[in-house]
Amino acid sequence: LTPPLVAPSLLSADFSRAGEEAAAVEKAGADWLHLDVMDGHFVPNITFGPLMLQALRPHVKIPFDVHLMIQPVDLFLEPFVKAGANHLLVHIESGPHVYRTLQHIQALGAKPGIVLCPATPPEAISEVMGIVDIILVMTVNPGFGGQQFLPSQLEKIRKIREMIEKTGRDIRLMVDGGINHETAPLAVAAGADVIVAGTAVYGQKDYAEAIKRLKSFS
Ligand code: DX5
Ligand code: ZN
DSSP: OOOOEEEEBGGGSOGGGHHHHHHHHHHTTOSSEEEEEEBSSSSSOBOOOHHHHHHHGGGOOSOEEEEEEOSSOGGGHHHHHHTTOSEEEEEGGGOTTHHHHHHHHHHTTSEEEEEEOTTSOGGGGGGGTTTOSEEEEESSOTTOSSOOOOGGGHHHHHHHHHHHHHHTSOOEEEEESSOOTTHHHHHHHHTOOEEEESHHHHTSSOHHHHHHHHHOOO
16 A cells, blocks of 8 residues: 555644644644634634634645635635645535636636535535546544544545546545544555544644654555
8 A cells, every 4th residue: 555645634733833733743744734724604613714824834835735614615715825725625515616616726726626525425526526636535524623433434435536547637535534543544445645634643742653653554
């Protein structure tokens, strides 16, 4: 198995020291920084907006992988790109005009990604496969860190990996939620190549050791 890229989720970091916490995982070997944006409407929790990204941007060089759990989403695409977002991931469940949203993200010069909640079947994204650079399969119900991995999502990861191979396009397949050193190998074996980890990185004392552990298995 090829070791996955690791994207620590800032959600589990100490928010009072957000800049240091972001820099610490970069130094520890993180590939991307995963930023969970929640609006208290699309998901039952509230985090932060573009101002937070703008404040963090000078502290890290790795790509900002921004998971938008907000509705409506379109008004905020440009502010997030201006604040330093490199990838903008939107939920297929976030509205009827997601294709337009993905086109808009591309036009702004960021990488568009699509996210599926646990209840959404893989076929739901078949018509956006030609435009996305990233697909994110949620392995928990979005809204909170520290939840349990849903093994029922492994079959969806396998199916989406097949869909990706059929396109011949270079699309990253991410997993997010309940990922640790035990569940990461399952997700990677099913076809994921990027793992998001909140608790499994920020909940540990040694971030470098935690990231190494998530990348090294056979
Ligand atoms: C949940 C978020 C995740 C969260 C994962 O809605 O999308 O990115 O931070 O946290 P863990 O890794 O602790 O499950
Ligand atoms: Zn996330």
